[in-house]
Amino acid sequence: MSYHFDFLAPFDYPAVLIKGVLVTIELIAIGGVLGIAVGIFAAWAKTQGPRWLRPLINAYVELIRNTPFLIQLFFIFFGLPGIGLQITEMEAAILAMVINLGAYSCEIIRAGIAAVARGQIEAGLSLAMTRLQIFRHVILPPALQKIWPALSSQVVIVMVGSAVCSQIAVEELAYAANFIQGRNFRSFESYLLSTAIYLVLAIGLRQLLRMLGNWLFGRPVAKEAA
Amino acid sequence: MISFSLWDIVRNLLLALRWTVLLSLASFALGGLLGLIVLFLRTSKHAWLRTITKMYIELFQGTPLLMQLFLAFFGLALFGLEVPAWLAAGLALTCWSSAYLAEIWRGCVEAIPRGQWEASSCLAMSYMQQMRHVILPQALRIAIPPTVGFSVQIVKGTAVTSIIGFVELSKAGTMITNATFQPFTVYALVALMYFALCWPLSKYSQSLERKFNASHRH
Numbered sequence: 001m002s003y004h005f006d007f008l009a010p011f012d013y014p015a016v017l018i019k020g021v022l023v024t025i026e027l028i029a030i031g032g033v034l035g036i037a038v039g040i041f042a043a044w045a046k047t048q049g050p051r052w053l054r055p056l057i058n059a060y061v062e063l064i065r066n067t068p069f070l071i072q073l074f075f076i077f078f079g080l081p082g083i084g085l086q087i088t089e090m091e092a093a094i095l096a097m098v099i100n101l102g103a104y105s106c107e108i109i110r111a112g113i114a115a116v117a118r119g120q121i122e123a124g125l126s127l128a129m130t131r132l133q134i135f136r137h138v139i140l141p142p143a144l145q146k147i148w149p150a151l152s153s154q155v156v157i158v159m160v161g162s163a164v165c166s167q168i169a170v171e172e173l174a175y176a177a178n179f180i181q182g183r184n185f186r187s188f189e190s191y192l193l194s195t196a197i198y199l200v201l202a203i204g205l206r207q208l209l210r211m212l213g214n215w216l217f218g219r220p221v222a223k224e225a226a
Numbered sequence: 227m228i229s230f231s232l233w234d235i236v237r238n239l240l241l242a243l244r245w246t247v248l249l250s251l252a253s254f255a256l257g258g259l260l261g262l263i264v265l266f267l268r269t270s271k272h273a274w275l276r277t278i279t280k281m282y283i284e285l286f287q288g289t290p291l292l293m294q295l296f297l298a299f300f301g302l303a304l305f306g307l308e309v310p311a312w313l314a315a316g317l318a319l320t321c322w323s324s325a326y327l328a329e330i331w332r333g334c335v336e337a338i339p340r341g342q343w344e345a346s347s348c349l350a351m352s353y354m355q356q357m358r359h360v361i362l363p364q365a366l367r368i369a370i371p372p373t374v375g376f377s378v379q380i381v382k383g384t385a386v387t388s389i390i391g392f393v394e395l396s397k398a399g400t401m402i403t404n405a406t407f408q409p410f411t412v413y414a415l416v417a418l419m420y421f422a423l424c425w426p427l428s429k430y431s432q433s434l435e436r437k438f439n440a441s442h443r444h
Binding site: 075167191194 | 285287290294378382385389399408409413416417420421424
């Protein structure tokens with residue numbers, strides 16, 4: 001018996017599919033912005049923050065970077081209610097993404113901070129800027145500019161990784177694919193279509209981040225490193 | 227009713243950990259082999275080969291590993307093949323890791339100065355000879371730290387295979403949670419075990435990076 005493909009089948013439930021795409025975009029929009037914010041804070045704490053904070057940040061970064069995102073998600077969604085913290089699946093997904101991206105972007109941003117010339121900081125000090133002003137105006141912009149391609153790649157990796165959020169019933173794109181194939185039994189077509197949509201989203205997100213980098217830093221940032 | 231002691235949970239998780247390790251090793255080895263082939267095509271003289279492999283890499287880096295798993299799981303079944311979860315898992319992870327490894331190694335090959343290519347082509351070496359005798363031995367040195375670093379991503383990637391029903395560490399964690407109703411303890415233990423696998427690899431990669439950089443500087 002041969003199989004007859006029906007590539008229109010995944011469109012049987014257009015509302016579910018559209019909602020899936022929108023939820024995926026929502027996840028990465030909120031998770032991306034907050035995750036980078038956490039990363040900036042963690043990188044600040046690691047390089048100039050109070051000394052007692054550094055081992056905590058190190059532990060956070062190592063713990064997150066050496067465990068799978070899926071387990072972090074399960075721990076937050078299934079584990080936290082066990083100790084009395086109730087959260088919705090959407091909150092759990094965003095929290096997991098923020099914590100995950102925060103740890104990776106901390107290391108990336110820290111590398112950018114390390115590359116800022118010492119003389120720049122001394123120049124800032126001689127202008128009687130406070131340490132926070134120096135970080136905000138002198139260190140952070142060139143640091144972010146240097147590592148923007150790496151940071152963009154990490155955001156795309158987190159967006160693509162958000163597919164596993166379907167496992168805690170967040171109604172994003174992978175969930176939509178599961179839902180549709182559960183109704184019309186066209187599993188291959190559903191997954192193929194959703195994979196193609198993810199690819200389009202990933203390429204679009206990368207372009208968007210490149211344009212954002214150009215806009216933020218005033219001139220084209222370095223092309224993505226290998 | 228059977229009750230689970232903490233030791234029962236740990237013991238069952240450790241038993242499942244074997245499959246995580248085995249799947250990681252297999253994916254790393256096979257992904258490395260396939261990645262090497264992709265690397266050769268990606269750096270070849272023919273533009274169309276470079277374009278095809280670029281698309282291959284883009285495809286696997288721009289789509290979720292979960293979707294690749296589903297496609298391997300359901301796609302092969304369409305051809306009338308009975309696909310066990312471990313096969314789909316191994317296949318998807320191999321292709322996925324080959325795309326990343328090829329791209330990592332391409333960076334290392336391109337870090338070798340152009341003059342090395344030119345000098346070896348002056349010696350009338352073929353592309354394969356250039357790669358074999360001149361470029362790869364030098365690129366290998368740069369490639370080792372990021373390759374070890376990427377093995378951490380493979381170990382973590384195997385967690386996703388639990389979703390198509392391959393019983394490794396993550397799946398065992400879910401099953402034990404369903405039996406014990408202790409998600410906090412079980413997932414903390416699962417995370418710890420992944421950490422125990424990945425952290426030494428991360429540290430080793432970092433120390434290799436320092437070592438090779440230090441010897442580079444003098």
